[in-house]
Amino acid sequence: MFNAYEFFNRINGVNPEARLDAGQPDIPVREDIIEETIESLRRGETGYTSTEGMAELRERIAEIEGVSADEVIVGPGAKILIAAEIAAAKRVAVISPHWNAYSLISRQFGKEVNVIKTSLEDGWTPRVEEIDAELLILNYPNNPTGRVLAESELRSILEAAEERGIKVLSDEVYAELSFKQFTPARELYDNVVTVKSFSKLYSMTGFRLGYAISERDEIRRIQRFIESTVTCVPPFIQRAGLKALELREELSKEVREVYRRRVRMALKILRGLDFLEPEGGFYIFLRVPMDSVIFAERLLSRGVAVFPGVAFGDYPNFIRISLSGRGLERGLRVIREELECALESRATEGWEGSSRGVSAEGLR
Incomplete structure (x- = not known):
């Protein structure tokens, strides 16, 4: 069984450039x-x-x-x-x-x-x-x-x-x-x-x-x-x-807007891929065309940390991307590159991405 905490400790040991794994806000405490x-x-x-x-x-x-x-x-x-x-x-x-x-x-x-x-x-x-x-x-x-x-x-x-x-x-x-x-x-x-x-x-x-x-x-x-x-x-x-x-009132507006902007950036970079546009929080649960643990390992080798979908239940073909860590833009671009590469190599197996939910209209 996949242990998210063991994987998190391993990520900490690697110290990758882009930390898109944990739900650890990177906004400093006031x-x-x-x-x-x-x-x-x-x-x-x-x-x-x-x-x-x-x-x-x-x-x-x-x-x-x-x-x-x-x-x-x-x-x-x-x-x-x-x-x-x-x-x-x-x-x-x-x-x-x-x-x-x-x-x-x-x-x-x-x-x-x-x-x-x-x-x-x-x-x-x-x-x-x-x-x-x-x-x-x-x-x-x-x-x-x-x-x-x-x-x-x-x-x-x-x-x-x-x-x-x-x-x-x-x-x-x-x-x-x-x-x-x-x-x-x-x-x-x-x-x-x-x-x-x-x-x-x-x-x-x-x-x-x-x-x-x-x-x-x-x-x-x-x-x-x-x-x-x-x-x-x-x-x-x-x-x-x-x-x-x-x-509370001041931070609610400021912090929510920070994550709105990050969601907009993620929607732009990941446009056309398979996920539901976030309606709150700071995560994207993205479908990938291979085992999510293998895909997460592949990303980690390129300095990008995410959590495999199996950390959240029976979802072996998803990864969770946190929009609350360092190196966000680079990490998102690497994820797209690796996913497109994987899609090309698996094209004959019938997996297709979709653009479900990726319009940014609801966040403007």
């Missing part, structure tokens, strides 16, 4: 956030804090999200909050292609996983009749496809979940980076746990800071999970989060 972190440390805020998070931070999150503070819990990254939900479920459903941590965590806890596979041909649209689980994980804007569900599509899924008594975990870490209207799942369904992170919009990946929103009893259950595992988030990290939220 200096205001760094300064607030340092000042918090100087004030001696280095001890334990309450498990649910500092009241000031939870109240600010609650104000932004339109909920009460006791419906918010802060955690050391979004992953531990996702793990808390998976640990409590007997059977988990994930819509694929998907972030592989969902499957890794599920296997770690010995959970049965129902993978709902989607396809490029169907616009990465999930079939609601295939949902069979106690916990359904949604991730939109989606990693790796960039798909954002329309409200009608989301409503259909949530209605199916309600009929079957399924709890929904909505991983919305890319929500502020949506290029179209984004509808939070909790606005349409009560039995939802929403998870967000400071990693993508604020580039605070190494700070390990996230939060969950749900009804009070669910938040208390997550709190018990954190108490028994990671205890709390360091206070200086939470102070950094508070400062980040002060910049």
Whole structure:
């Protein structure tokens, strides 16, 4: 089985010129956030804090999200909050292609996983009749496809979940980076746990800071999970989060526009190839005419790092391109060159690219 983390470590060892592999934003953390972190440390805020998070931070999150503070819990990254939900479920459903941590965590806890596979041909649209689980994980804007569900599509899924008594975990870490209207799942369904992170919009990946929103009893259950595992988030990290939220409106516009421009550039360079135009986030899930691990190795030999599609489910003929790393333009041009070369050598085998979804009109 392909291990994305081992492949990532190998990429780090090679240190290629173009890093289009990880979801690691290359936009620097704002200096205001760094300064607030340092000042918090100087004030001696280095001890334990309450498990649910500092009241000031939870109240600010609650104000932004339109909920009460006791419906918010802060955690050391979004992953531990996702793990808390998976640990409590007997059977988990994930819509694929998907972030592989969902499957890794599920296997770690010995959970049965129902993978709902989607396809490029169907616009990465999930079939609601295939949902069979106690916990359904949604991730939109989606990693790796960039798909954002329309409200009608989301409503259909949530209605199916309600009929079957399924709890929904909505991983919305890319929500502020949506290029179209984004509808939070909790606005349409009560039995939802929403998870967000400071990693993508604020580039605070190494700070390990996230939060969950749900009804009070669910938040208390997550709190018990954190108490028994990671205890709390360091206070200086939470102070950094508070400062980040002060910049939220400004950064949402600036950072989203940065990724819009990068998507436009990618659409221009990759025009005519087979992928869905990203509707949010900073990834492109591109079909390639050969085994994706072999193709990724081929790119790596030319100094370009991407992730093979098998890191996101049963997609051996796709690669994920991250638009958040260094050497983006050169990397995209090398990808096109290598793909065209592969297409020429495989022309007799009947694979054909298409121009599905590559118009840049929707981003102007």
